[in-house]
Every structure is written in C-alpha cells, then in structure tokens.
Amino acid sequence: MSQPLLEVENLSKHFDVHHLDQRVFAFSDVSFRLFPGQFLLLRGCNGVGKSTLLRTLYRSYVPKHGHIWFDAVEGRIDLASAADVDITALRRRDIGFVTQFLVARPRVAADELVAEPLRLAGWPQDRALDEARRWLGEFGVKRELWRAYPTTFSGGEQQKVNLARALVLPQRLLLLDEPTASLDAGARHALIRRLGALKAQGVAMIGVFHHPEDVVELIDVQLTLAVKEMADVAE
Amino acid sequence: MNLIESPPFKRDLDAPKLNCTEPVLTMRSVSHRFGDVRALNNVDVTVYPGEVLGIVGESGSGKSTLLRMMNLEDIPDQGDYRLAIPGATQNLFALDRFARRMLRARHIGIVYQNPHLGLLMRNSSSGNVAERLLISGERRFSALRSRAREAFDASEFPLERMDAPPIELSGGMQQRVQLAKALALEPALLLLDEPTTGLDVSVQAMVLDTLKRLQRDRPITMVLVSHDLGVIRTMADRVIVMRRGRVVEEGLADQIFQDPQHAYTQSLVHAKL
Numbered sequence: 481m482s483q484p485l486l487e488v489e490n491l492s493k494h495f496d497v498h499h500l501d502q503r504v505f506a507f508s509d510v511s512f513r514l515f516p517g518q519f520l521l522l523r524g525c526n527g528v529g530k531s532t533l534l535r536t537l538y539r540s541y542v543p544k545h546g547h548i549w550f551d552a553v554e555g556r557i558d559l560a561s562a563a564d565v566d567i568t569a570l571r572r573r574d575i576g577f578v579t580q581f582l583v584a585r586p587r588v589a590a591d592e593l594v595a596e597p598l599r600l601a602g603w604p605q606d607r608a609l610d611e612a613r614r615w616l617g618e619f620g621v622k623r624e625l626w627r628a629y630p631t632t633f634s635g636g637e638q639q640k641v642n643l644a645r646a647l648v649l650p651q652r653l654l655l656l657d658e659p660t661a662s663l664d665a666g667a668r669h670a671l672i673r674r675l676g677a678l679k680a681q682g683v684a685m686i687g688v689f690h691h692p693e694d695v696v697e698l699i700d701v702q703l704t705l706a707v708k709e710m711a712d713v714a715e
Numbered sequence: 716m717n718l719i720e721s722p723p724f725k726r727d728l729d730a731p732k733l734n735c736t737e738p739v740l741t742m743r744s745v746s747h748r749f750g751d752v753r754a755l756n757n758v759d760v761t762v763y764p765g766e767v768l769g770i771v772g773e774s775g776s777g778k779s780t781l782l783r784m785m786n787l788e789d790i791p792d793q794g795d796y797r798l799a800i801p802g803a804t805q806n807l808f809a810l811d812r813f814a815r816r817m818l819r820a821r822h823i824g825i826v827y828q829n830p831h832l833g834l835l836m837r838n839s840s841s842g843n844v845a846e847r848l849l850i851s852g853e854r855r856f857s858a859l860r861s862r863a864r865e866a867f868d869a870s871e872f873p874l875e876r877m878d879a880p881p882i883e884l885s886g887g888m889q890q891r892v893q894l895a896k897a898l899a900l901e902p903a904l905l906l907l908d909e910p911t912t913g914l915d916v917s918v919q920a921m922v923l924d925t926l927k928r929l930q931r932d933r934p935i936t937m938v939l940v941s942h943d944l945g946v947i948r949t950m951a952d953r954v955i956v957m958r959r960g961r962v963v964e965e966g967l968a969d970q971i972f973q974d975p976q977h978a979y980t981q982s983l984v985h986a987k988l
C-alpha cells in the first residue's frame with residue numbers, strides 16, 4: 481500500500497484544571513498508522529481516554545506532545561501543530577467527526593441541516609437538498625419531518641439527522657465516537673451499510689463502538705487504550 | 716507542579732500551510748491607553764476570508780475598543796492594521812481622517828448593540844441604507860432603491876416596512892436595518908458588537924439565524940463580539956479571549972469551549988455551562 485493517510489507518533493494528552501491546580505492524564509505515547517480504506521477499532525474501558533483521543537485527533541482538544549501526520553492533498557501536515565485555519569479547511573473536506581449528538585439550530589429544517597456540508601462544498605441548493613432527503617430517508621427519518629426543525633425532534637430522530645449530516649459527504653478520514661448508541665435496528669443497519677460503502681471508496685475510519693460486534697466485518701486494526709501509559713496495537 | 720502560567724497562545728500567527736489565501740484582516744501589536752487604562756495591550760488579530768471570528772471577555776476587556784479600531788473610527792496609540800481590499804497596501808492607521816472615513820464607508824459594515832449609534836432613528840429605514848450607497852457614488856434613484864431592497868432582503872427585513880423610520884420598529888427590526896445598511900455595499904468585513912444583546916430570546920435566535928444563512932449563502936468575513944457564549948458557540952469558527960486589554964487565548968471555537976487552556980478561559984467557560 482502507498483502512504484499512510486494518518487501517522488500518529490507518541491501522542492499524549494493531559495488536562496490542566498487550573499482551579500484545582502490539578503493535572504488529569506488521559507493517554508500518553510500513542511502511536512499507530514492508518515491507511516486509506518482501513519478501519520481501526522479503538523477499545524478500552526470507561527474513562528481510559530477513547531473519546532479524548534478522537535477529539536485530540538480532530539483538534540477539539542489541544543494535543544500536548546507528539547505528532548499527527550495527515551496526508552493532505554497538498555502534502556503531509558502535522559495536525560498537532562497546524563494552524564487553526566488549516567484545521568477548519570481540513571474539517572470541511574477531509575476529516576469528519578461523528579457522535580450521537582446533533583447540534584440543532586433554531587429555524588433550520590432537517591433537510592437544510594443535512595444539506596449544509598454539501599452547500600459548503602459547492603453543491604447547488606436543489607441537488608444538495610435532494611441528496612440530503614435521500615439520506616434522511618435512508619436513516620429512517622419520517623418524510624413529514626424533513627422540513628421540520630430538529631430542535632423539537634426526539635433524541636433518536638436527532639441522532640439520525642446527525643448521522644445523515646455527518647456522512648452525507650464522503651471525507652477521507654472519519655472519527656466515530658459511539659455513533660450507534662441508542663439507535664434502533666433499522667438505522668443501525670443503515671449506518672453500517674453506509675460505513676461499509678465509504679470504506680470501499682477508500683475512506684479511513686477510527687471508531688469507538690459500544691457493541692463492536694456490530695461492525696466486526698469492517699475492522700482491520702484494533703487499538704486498545706490501557707490505563708497507565710502503554711497502548712497495544714494488534715493487527 | 717505549577718499549572719497557572721499557561722503558554723501564550725499564538726498558534727494562529729503561524730503561516731497556514733494548506734490555506735494559501737491571504738487574511739482579510741491583519742492587526743499587529745495594537746496598544747491603546749485611555750488615561751491610566753490600558754484598553755488594548757499588544758493585541759494581534761488575524762481574520763481569514765469567510766470565517767466568523769468571535770471575541771469574548773469580561774466587561775471592560777477592550778472588545779468594543781478593538782472593534783472601533785477595526786472600523787477605523789478610532790486609531791490606537793500604536794499598531795499596524797491591514798485589510799485585503801483594492802488599493803489599500805499601507806498601514807490603515809496611518810491614513811488621515813477623510814481617507815479612513817471613505818475606506819470605512821466602502822468596505823466595512825458594522826452593527827452596534829445600540830441602534831442609535833448606527834442609524835438616524837427618525838429618517839426612513841430605506842434612507843439610512845441609501846445614505847451608505849450614495850457614498851459609493853451611486854446617484855440614480857431607481858438603482859439606489861433596488862440595491863437597498865436587496866440589502867433589506869438579505870437581512871430578512873419585510874420590504875413593505877422599508878420606509879418606516881427605525882424609531883417605529885421593534886428592537887429586532889432595528890438590528891435588521893443596521894444589518895441591511897452594513898451589507899449594502901457588500902463589505903469586505905462585517906463587524907458585530909453585541910448585535911443581539913437585549914433582544915428577546917426568540918428574536919435573538921431569528922437574527923442569528925439570518926446571520927447564519929447569510930454566511931452559508933455567500934461567505935462574509937465577520938468579527939462578532941458577544942457576552943453570550945451561546946451566541947459565540949453557534950456562530951464562530953474561531954474565538955479570541957480577551958482580558959484586561961490582552962488576548963489571553965485563541966483557538967478553534969470547539970477547542971475554546973471543550974478544552975480551554977488558560978485559567979481565565981476555563982473560569983469563563985465553566986461559569987456559563
């Protein structure tokens with residue numbers, strides 16, 4: 481295989497909680513490589529730092545040591561130290577983050593919310609909305625809700641809108657933090673089908689799954705975070 | 716262990732590697748005193764095309780002063796200010812008052828918390844917007860009218876009320892008139908100083924939504940000051956945190972809220988959660 485898409489070297493993260501004058505260690509010296517189309521399952525017990533690792537890769541959290549080399553079209557870039565504008569640009573086109581939770585906005589309909597990443601990528605309004613509605617349907621959001629505001633949706637409905645929005649545009653790297661938690665079976669299958677299709681297109685993924693058996697067919701690599709320092713990589 | 720002194724946050728001054736576009740706004744080493752008050756202390760700001768930069772910080776930290784400098788209403792004791800607009804290659808703070816006024820009228824839009832600062836309250840709303848267009852050299856009545864309509868339309872202001880004076884309008888509508896005036900000449904930079912503070916929560920949501928829509932349909936470079944962290948969270952791509960005239964932290968909006976580094980930012984974010 482060619483270049484790794486992602487090469488993480490000795491990545492460490494802690495939090496300094498100033499009002500307690502306390503340092504909370506999350507993980508240290510994590511290293512791994514990920515190639516296009518590979519799926520890495522991230523494991524470890526509660527509180528070990530799985531979500532923290534995903535957020536650090538996405539740069540919602542500030543990395544403390546180490547490197548996150550990403551093979552961008554323009555060349556390799558270290559996400560650990562890249563300028564904020566570069567991170568914004570990469571999030572628009574290359575790196576997606578999928579959680580359970582939707583950030584709904586007042587007076588923005590479900591289909592518009594899902595179409596937004598496409599609009600930002602330059603799709604015309606009509607095509608973007610058509611595509612958005614197709615994915616809302618795929619994830620099992622009722623047709624009568626497509627034009628409604630998700631602020632009033634049930635938790636499960638919001639989660640489906642969120643998945644449609646996060647997966648509507650194929651990106652090169654997807655970070656998945658328990659996206660299946662509390663989904664009904666239909667939506668869970670739609671999600672796994674979509675992930676399989678994206679993987680076949682060369683999208684690389686790092687995921688935390690409460691029930692890894694759901695995605696067993698997708699897994700190429702597993703990385704287990706352990707309390708205290710060392711992380712083990714198994715192929 | 717001493718955690719209290721966080722390293723200075725200057726990452727965004729590093730040259731971006733992917734994004735080859737030039738910043739719209741570059742301010743360097745801006746300092747200003749009012750008597751004994753150091754309102755701005757060595758402030759650096761960079762704003763890139765199409766992004767929304769949020770500015771937060773306690774009362775008196777220098778946010779409005781900084782925005783007035785960006786709007787070229789005031790000039791600081793020292794500092795350098797560049798905007799990527801045609802024909803402006805020098806430090807804009809070095810321009811004379813007239814040149815600053817022309818540049819502001821043509822290229823910068825502003826919305827103040829207090830509509831009295833931005834509008835003539837007893838003139839018609841359309842007149843307020845047309846006044847701005849006149850500066851651009853447009854003199855034909857029909858063209859003025861149609862461009863004003865476009866600006867009101869973009870601001871989601873009901874066109875049938877275009878000729879009412881702002882004083883007869885609700886607070887939310889007055890803010891839309893300010894926005895229409897700001898947008899009338901397609902500004903390179905839109906400055907918003909507490910644009911929704913004091914409005915009812917539902918009206919506030921509608922004004923913000925208008926800004927979001929604008930942003931999506933034709934990206935406008937915005938600098939948004941707000942006390943309301945919820946507003947900043949929904950609107951901003953990046954955030955700078957000010958305290959006592961200094962920038963104490965800057966970062967991606969989600970980072971500032973989820974993993975604030977500086978002790979002051981931590982207290983600000985946690986107080987509002």
Ligand SMILES: Nc1ncnc2c1ncn2[C@@H]1O[C@H](COP(=O)(O)OP(=O)(O)OP(=O)(O)O)[C@@H](O)[C@H]1O
Pocket residue numbers: 495504505506524525526527528529530531532533973974
């Ligand atoms: N923003 C933060 N500020 C301070 N500490 C944090 C922050 N985020 C996470 N932590 C701490 O980092 C550690 C790892 O948490 P994390 O959420 O990454 O665990 P996890 O492996 O995802 O657990 P779970 O399986 O329960 O989701 C915890 O001790 C947590 O309290």
Ligand SMILES: Nc1ncnc2c1ncn2[C@@H]1O[C@H](COP(=O)(O)OP(=O)(O)OP(=O)(O)O)[C@@H](O)[C@H]1O
Pocket residue numbers: 749752754772773774775776777778779780781942
């Ligand atoms: N024209 C002026 N003359 C004297 N002092 C001034 C003037 N303008 C601002 N200041 C002082 O400069 C400091 C910064 O004020 P500024 O209005 O920029 O704060 P701010 O961050 O916008 O606060 P707020 O959140 O309350 O609007 C304050 O101490 C203020 O009293």
Ligand SMILES: [Mg+2]
Pocket residue numbers: 530531532
């Ligand atoms: Mg977690």
Ligand SMILES: [Mg+2]
Pocket residue numbers: 778779780
């Ligand atoms: Mg102010």
